[in-house]
Amino acid sequence: MEHTRTCIVVLYTMLLVNIAQETGASMEFKNLTLPGQHPFPEFVSQDLQRRVNVSITRREMLTYTNDDSSTSCLVGNPIDDCWRCDPNWHLNRQRLADCGIGFGQYALGGKGGRYYVVTDSSDNDVINPHPGTLRWAVIQTEPLWIVFPTNMHILLSQELIFNSFKTLDGRGANVHITGGGCITLQYITNVIIHNIHIHHCYQSGNTMIRSTPTHFGYRTKSDGDGISIFGSRDIWIDHCSLSHCKDGLIDAVMGSTGITISNNFFSHHNEVMLLGHSDDYLPDSGMQVTIAFNHFGKDLVQRMPRCRRGYIHVVNNVYSRWEMYAIGGSGNPTINSQGNRYTAPVDHNAKEVTKRVETSHEHWKGWNWRSEGDILMNGAFFVASGEGLELKYEKAYSVEPKSAALIDQLTMNAGVLGSRSNKLGKWTGSDGNGDEGVYDDENDYGEDSDGSSTLNRMTLISYFLVALLLFMFL
Numbered sequence: 085m086e087h088t089r090t091c092i093v094v095l096y097t098m099l100l101v102n103i104a105q106e107t108g109a110s111m112e113f114k115n116l117t118l119p120g121q122h123p124f125p126e127f128v129s130q131d132l133q134r135r136v137n138v139s140i141t142r143r144e145m146l147t148y149t150n151d152d153s154s155t156s157c158l159v160g161n162p163i164d165d166c167w168r169c170d171p172n173w174h175l176n177r178q179r180l181a182d183c184g185i186g187f188g189q190y191a192l193g194g195k196g197g198r199y200y201v202v203t204d205s206s207d208n209d210v211i212n213p214h215p216g217t218l219r220w221a222v223i224q225t226e227p228l229w230i231v232f233p234t235n236m237h238i239l240l241s242q243e244l245i246f247n248s249f250k251t252l253d254g255r256g257a258n259v260h261i262t263g264g265g266c267i268t269l270q271y272i273t274n275v276i277i278h279n280i281h282i283h284h285c286y287q288s289g290n291t292m293i294r295s296t297p298t299h300f301g302y303r304t305k306s307d308g309d310g311i312s313i314f315g316s317r318d319i320w321i322d323h324c325s326l327s328h329c330k331d332g333l334i335d336a337v338m339g340s341t342g343i344t345i346s347n348n349f350f351s352h353h354n355e356v357m358l359l360g361h362s363d364d365y366l367p368d369s370g371m372q373v374t375i376a377f378n379h380f381g382k383d384l385v386q387r388m389p390r391c392r393r394g395y396i397h398v399v400n401n402v403y404s405r406w407e408m409y410a411i412g413g414s415g416n417p418t419i420n421s422q423g424n425r426y427t428a429p430v431d432h433n434a435k436e437v438t439k440r441v442e443t444s445h446e447h448w449k450g451w452n453w454r455s456e457g458d459i460l461m462n463g464a465f466f467v468a469s470g471e472g473l474e475l476k477y478e479k480a481y482s483v484e485p486k487s488a489a490l491i492d493q494l495t496m497n498a499g500v501l502g503s504r505s506n507k508l509g510k511w512t513g514s515d516g517n518g519d520e521g522v523y524d525d526e527n528d529y530g531e532d533s534d535g536s537s538t539l540n541r542m543t544l545i546s547y548f549l550v551a552l553l554l555f556m557f558l
């Protein structure tokens with residue numbers, strides 16, 4: 085996969101050079117400044133819309149031609165179509181790595197690596213973590229596909245520092261990560277985080293923490309993000325539920341790129357998502373992020389996302405409300421909003437979807453912010469900018485963005501599968517779509533909740549049986 089993408093980038097670069105030579109144009113390759121950055125972000129946006137259209141068309145055909153709903157697969161969007169249509173998905177869990185879309189579609193996670201079963205929910209030793217714990221798994225150098233055999237609440241004592249090529253796969257269990265620092269992805273590549281509750285994360289640090297099997301070092305105080313992406317690429321965060329963190333729910337800064345944030349449920353937070361370190365940090369011009377099929381739920385204030393530089397594709401999301409604004413930015417980011425449903429709050433002073441942060445109209449009027457196929461409700465309005473946008477992009481799209489009229493279908497399973505009305509069988513069960521899964525009806529965590537009341541523990545005998553099953557399958 086990595087080799088294929090490198091070849092594509094090289095071919096695109098040669099094509100650009102050839103065009104420049106033939107036309108005599110001087111071309112600045114500012115979109116090739118970061119490893120893993122796509123040279124033509126518009127192509128990625130179009131490909132995502134094509135996949136959505138194919139998924140919806142297939143679903144419509146099934147509705148008309150198949151009266152037996154038990155054999156049709158109506159799961160929501162192209163990501164879920166890719167793996168949930170297989171009733172035996174749990175026998176090939178790593179297929180998930182082939183289902184990504186957008187800029188983070190090349191994230192391999194732990195594909196090709198062995199399965200690692202988290203059997204110990206404790207986090208008592210951050211310098212010498214014990215085998216069986218989540219912390220021991222994420223610092224390993226080898227690719228690992230990390231799974232959970234039962235409901236689990238992991239209360240972190242310090243930030244959880246990942247190594248490259250890891251998948252956190254919480255399908256079939258109710259897994260909660262809370263506590264100090266939460267998840268840190270720093271200067272790494274190829275991480276998939278799927279089907280995890282992440283909430284009540286607070287600042288921690290000023291201590292020694294291990295980041296690889298051979299290295300530990302002093303960490304200053306963390307921000308308290310749910311997921312902190314720092315100088316990393318090929319990251320995919322899918323079907324997670326995030327709320328109640330000290331700083332951002334998801335922040336991506338310092339030259340991070342190749343990121344997809346999809347099918348997540350966000351709630352109960354102020355500054356939801358920050359993309360970009362600062363207006364003056366030039367490497368973030370190469371940041372490319374896809375935000376697709378998410379549900380921005382109740383009690384959110386701002387930053388959904390707040391962008392500095394980069395190319396941000398916001399597509400087919402539900403914005404249930406906000407208190408200040410939905411999408412903000414500074415430093416001339418490109419924001420491509422397609423097929424979203426924006427519902428403004430009652431406050432007449434907060435109807436605008438967009439906000440140019442601390443920037444005069446004279447400076448932002450040329451920024452490329454556009455809205456296509458969005459539905460604006462309860463007085464919401466999107467202030468577009470950029471000269472000649474309509475003419476420039478009218479011919480660029482061979483497929484039109486799907487209308488937000490289909491948004492409920494595309495986001496019907498946002499958040500952790502098994503929460504609210506979503507159903508997903510246990511990963512050790514025989515039926516991937518059965519009713520034996522774990523449920524969290526509210527998906528709402530109170531300020532004083534640590535989630536422990538709903539999270540069960542398996543006995544040592546159960547752990548042994550699960551490990552034995554894994555050994556037999558592998």
